[in-house]
Amino acid sequence: MRVIINIDGGSRGNPGPGAAAFVIKDQNGKILSQEGYFMPHCTNNQAEYTALKLALVKAAELGAKDLEIISDSLLLVKQYLGEYKIKNTDLADRMQEIRALARPFKIVIRHVLRHLNKEPDALANKAMDLKQSVGFNPIKKLPSSQPVHLAAEDTTVNGVPVQPVCHMTSPTETEPAATGKTARQNNTAETAHKTPSRTTRKKNSFSKAQLSLFEDL
Numbered sequence: 001m002r003v004i005i006n007i008d009g010g011s012r013g014n015p016g017p018g019a020a021a022f023v024i025k026d027q028n029g030k031i032l033s034q035e036g037y038f039m040p041h042c043t044n045n046q047a048e049y050t051a052l053k054l055a056l057v058k059a060a061e062l063g064a065k066d067l068e069i070i071s072d073s074l075l076l077v078k079q080y081l082g083e084y085k086i087k088n089t090d091l092a093d094r095m096q097e098i099r100a101l102a103r104p105f106k107i108v109i110r111h112v113l114r115h116l117n118k119e120p121d122a123l124a125n126k127a128m129d130l131k132q133s134v135g136f137n138p139i140k141k142l143p144s145s146q147p148v149h150l151a152a153e154d155t156t157v158n159g160v161p162v163q164p165v166c167h168m169t170s171p172t173e174t175e176p177a178a179t180g181k182t183a184r185q186n187n188t189a190e191t192a193h194k195t196p197s198r199t200t201r202k203k204n205s206f207s208k209a210q211l212s213l214f215e216d217l
Contacts, residue, residue: 002027002066005055008120009047009073011039012128018042019127020051021120024058033058034119035135036127048073049094051120052080056101058139069109072117077109 004025011018018041023034037054039047052069059067071077078084079095086092114121127134 003064007051009051015043018047019124021123022055023119033137035138036123038127072114077111
């Protein structure tokens, strides 16, 4: 089966809330499926890539074999065709997933101007307006091996990237509060118990007769 697929994606803020959209039609122009997939945080390019990925997933569900894909993103089209290098590592990873999904199909992809790609643009904007995915005969299930990745939110504080911190629980935090001992007191007590005092070491070196003098003191 041959289908025509229009794709589009966008982000309000770049990065910010966005959506990826596709419209799949048969050769007579009948819409077989369309979806605007809401993405809480993404860039424009990530949304465009996701739109192509989702379109391939749905085309497989429909049993299509011959795909004509239309996009108003010149960058996406050129990078898919290998005419532009993909310098961004995130986009490169996404393209690997796209190429894996594309293997079963015969694909022709071409670029058009934005005003000739209004249908997926309208779907993407609707999803962004509602902050949720919308569609007709949408994707039934995304393959678990091919998840749609969302861009991580900005984790920079004071100009420095931060990561989650997992603190190890110290032994004193698990002791009953009734002991009233601090970690420093516990360590001091342990040291005193294990390490003999100077007087003890000195007494151990005396004879029994000399030790009796200490006992009489």
